[in-house]
Amino acid sequence: xxxxxxxxxxxxxxxxxxxxxxxxxxxxxxxxxxxxxxxxxxxxxxxxxxxxxxxxxxxxxxxxxxxxxxxxxxxxxxxxxxxxxxxxxxxxxxxxxxxxxxxxxxxxxxxx
Amino acid sequence: xxxxxxxxxxxxxxxxxxxxxxxxxxxxxxxxxxxxxxxxxxxxxxxxxxxxxxxxxxxxxxxxxxxxxxxxxxxxxxxxxxxxxxxxxxxxxxxxxxxxxxxxxxxxxxxxxx
Numbered sequence: 001x002x003x004x005x006x007x008x009x010x011x012x013x014x015x016x017x018x019x020x021x022x023x024x025x026x027x028x029x030x031x032x033x034x035x036x037x038x039x040x041x042x043x044x045x046x047x048x049x050x051x052x053x054x055x056x057x058x059x060x061x062x063x064x065x066x067x068x069x070x071x072x073x074x075x076x077x078x079x080x081x082x083x084x085x086x087x088x089x090x091x092x093x094x095x096x097x098x099x100x101x102x103x104x105x106x107x108x109x110x111x112x
Numbered sequence: 113x114x115x116x117x118x119x120x121x122x123x124x125x126x127x128x129x130x131x132x133x134x135x136x137x138x139x140x141x142x143x144x145x146x147x148x149x150x151x152x153x154x155x156x157x158x159x160x161x162x163x164x165x166x167x168x169x170x171x172x173x174x175x176x177x178x179x180x181x182x183x184x185x186x187x188x189x190x191x192x193x194x195x196x197x198x199x200x201x202x203x204x205x206x207x208x209x210x211x212x213x214x215x216x217x218x219x220x221x222x223x224x225x226x
Contacts, residue, residue: 047218
């Protein structure tokens with residue numbers, strides 16, 4: 001199975017600070033169809049996961065543009081340009097290129 | 113508005129069965145590939161099963177740990193999917209989520225314990 005390694009596991013930030021989360025894959029996530037099926041989710045306390053980014057860098061509907069995704073192959077990054085209070089929670093990356101789909105262990109974003 | 117609503121969770125003894133349901137609305141269900149995921153008590157997320165559309169012969173796929181025990185199915189007339197879970201184990205204890213693309217339900221809790 002593909003292993004996704006997220007770093008850091010805990011991220012402390014102040015409101016307005018820009019932060020980045022890394023997701024590294026044990027295999028390339030470039031599919032034979034030319035797509036890279038790498039997604040980012042945010043799970044706020046007590047809520048179900050919300051998809052923020054799809055196909056590496058595409059912003060989900062209604063997701064603020066302070067979120068951005070980048071990367072290719074095995075290295076991916078989620079950036080938040082100016083953290084807001086509503087961004088606190090746990091961030092997960094997920095790959096759907098190789099079966100079984102797998103998730104990273106999560107990065108908890110908390111207030112410093 | 114897209115809606116995804118799971119039901120059917122509960123407390124069950126090891127070795128017993130449970131059937132989860134997921135009712136949807138707000139999108140063209142008949143062409144949708146649908147998914148079950150679960151989140152364990154320690155917050156780890158896991159993909160459980162996928163069912164494709166009629167045009168893909170309703171093909172199904174499962175994570176290894178549930179193969180032979182869980183069955184995903186769908187009823188296009190009801191815009192619903194199901195997860196039949198047999199021979200449940202304590203390690204199946206989790207919140208089970210139904211999903212279509214970006215849309216996840218609120219989850220239903222399954223607890224397997226004697």
